Amino acid sequence: MENIQPFHSYKNPSLAVDLVVFGYKERTLSVLLLNRKEEPFKDCWTLPGAFLQMEERFRDTCSRVLSTKLGMNDVYLEQLYSFDEPDRDPRGRAIAVAYYALVNPSQVAVSAGHMANDVQWFDIKKLPELGFDHAIIFEQALKRLQAKILYFPVGFELLDDLFTMTELHDLYECILDLPLDRRNFRRKILDAEYIIATGKKREGLQNRHPELYKFNKKLKENSFQLNIS
Amino acid sequence: MENIQPFHSYKNPSLAVDLVVFGYKERTLSVLLLNRKEEPFKDCWTLPGAFLQMEERFRDTCSRVLSTKLGMNDVYLEQLYSFDEPDRDPRGRAIAVAYYALVNPSQVAVSAGHMANDVQWFDIKKLPELGFDHAIIFEQALKRLQAKILYFPVGFELLDDLFTMTELHDLYECILDLPLDRRNFRRKILDAEYIIATGKKREGLQNRHPELYKFNKKLKENSFQLNIS
DNA sequence: TCAAAAGTGTTGCGATTACACCCATGC
DNA sequence: GCATGGGTGTAATCGCAACACTTTTGA
Numbered sequence: 001m002e003n004i005q006p007f008h009s010y011k012n013p014s015l016a017v018d019l020v021v022f023g024y025k026e027r028t029l030s031v032l033l034l035n036r037k038e039e040p041f042k043d044c045w046t047l048p049g050a051f052l053q054m055e056e057r058f059r060d061t062c063s064r065v066l067s068t069k070l071g072m073n074d075v076y077l078e079q080l081y082s083f084d085e086p087d088r089d090p091r092g093r094a095i096a097v098a099y100y101a102l103v104n105p106s107q108v109a110v111s112a113g114h115m116a117n118d119v120q121w122f123d124i125k126k127l128p129e130l131g132f133d134h135a136i137i138f139e140q141a142l143k144r145l146q147a148k149i150l151y152f153p154v155g156f157e158l159l160d161d162l163f164t165m166t167e168l169h170d171l172y173e174c175i176l177d178l179p180l181d182r183r184n185f186r187r188k189i190l191d192a193e194y195i196i197a198t199g200k201k202r203e204g205l206q207n208r209h210p211e212l213y214k215f216n217k218k219l220k221e222n223s224f225q226l227n228i229s
Numbered sequence: 230m231e232n233i234q235p236f237h238s239y240k241n242p243s244l245a246v247d248l249v250v251f252g253y254k255e256r257t258l259s260v261l262l263l264n265r266k267e268e269p270f271k272d273c274w275t276l277p278g279a280f281l282q283m284e285e286r287f288r289d290t291c292s293r294v295l296s297t298k299l300g301m302n303d304v305y306l307e308q309l310y311s312f313d314e315p316d317r318d319p320r321g322r323a324i325a326v327a328y329y330a331l332v333n334p335s336q337v338a339v340s341a342g343h344m345a346n347d348v349q350w351f352d353i354k355k356l357p358e359l360g361f362d363h364a365i366i367f368e369q370a371l372k373r374l375q376a377k378i379l380y381f382p383v384g385f386e387l388l389d390d391l392f393t394m395t396e397l398h399d400l401y402e403c404i405l406d407l408p409l410d411r412r413n414f415r416r417k418i419l420d421a422e423y424i425i426a427t428g429k430k431r432e433g434l435q436n437r438h439p440e441l442y443k444f445n446k447k448l449k450e451n452s453f454q455l456n457i458s
Numbered sequence: 459t460c461a462a463a464a465g466t467g468t469t470g471c472g473a474t475t476a477c478a479c480c481c482a483t484g485c
Numbered sequence: 486g487c488a489t490g491g492g493t494g495t496a497a498t499c500g501c502a503a504c505a506c507t508t509t510t511g512a
Contacts, residue, residue: 208482437509
């Protein structure tokens, strides 16, 4: 290409990525929050995030936050929406591109001890007040996850590689905040071929050993609709 | 608030808005494209867009493009996605926040004569090659529109205030690129109370005068699913 | 009276829901 | 043998798809 002039030094808004990190453990859907040590919103809980560096893609920024600050790698990420209220950050004009992430808390280093009292999982039903416009971002992320799980197998990112049907069922009930018929759920999930029985059983329980399933990674493009019952 | 320091002068990527403007006329869904007069992609067709100005919100930038460049006001706008490939613009790092717009071409000043040969409606089935990553953006916009129209009454933005059932039916067939049963379509649209019969008839036709409908602006929150037949 | 498009109901099928009993295991 | 959760099938209902004839109008 010829005659291409680089951009003039326009003044551009700051560009940040904010992350809604969902985790699921013990029948509870949680979000990871950071307690800020600096103004603005000092001592408030907020979503983790970072400014975009030149040459960095959104996903890279997300990964940087997740691995550097939170010790997580290989995380499911999806872009949510971009937020542009002029006063959303009191320090100046800042655009936020929000992503949500699904992680398995039991495979992740973030514990109550690590990174002190800065970072913590919160049950999504017991969230503290959030700084910036992060409450809005969180609400959108939750709605997106609830919608997505009905037509795309995304919940597996929150579970161990092997899981029982009951664990998957509980996860769906928890995300959708609705009771789902156990038998109908099983049939739909199996019909859609989202998961594969491994033949292995979970052992050491006081009762019948349930089958262990794994996610079917090469699933067909059958447009699946998990209607709630 | 106290002790709040403004942002340092971080170097930030350029931030632009790109617009997929859909119009519907004569049973054809079209997109508005601009023929660039400057490098890069000189003489190529591209989506309209503009750089975000400080203090401007995405929607403001969209409205600025639509009214200034295209003479359109009061347009339906929805944010689509944000694009961040580092080399999507050869002039330098540029983030694009894509929106799509729905307009009624017959109520809009953009004609073949106006703005010369710069700007033109293209049948979405006969698109030229597009500059930048605009083909990808367009594809996403079309998919979003196709999905949205099934659960939200968004098509009315493309029609006149008063329209016949057949016109609405044709619009849906055209957007979805599928034949829809006429009677089932009528029933579903009416059951969902998306539209209201006005009692008026379209006259001057060679055959039976069809009822004119208008969009029901205060529609219930009934979760509607227009299954295709 | 003819052509062209608008208006209108019903039936059959497939999908979904609702629902209860037996099974395996550890204690 | 008992308590606990896992596994399984069917009948009834609902929603959707398929489908054809009559009506209105202008020419």
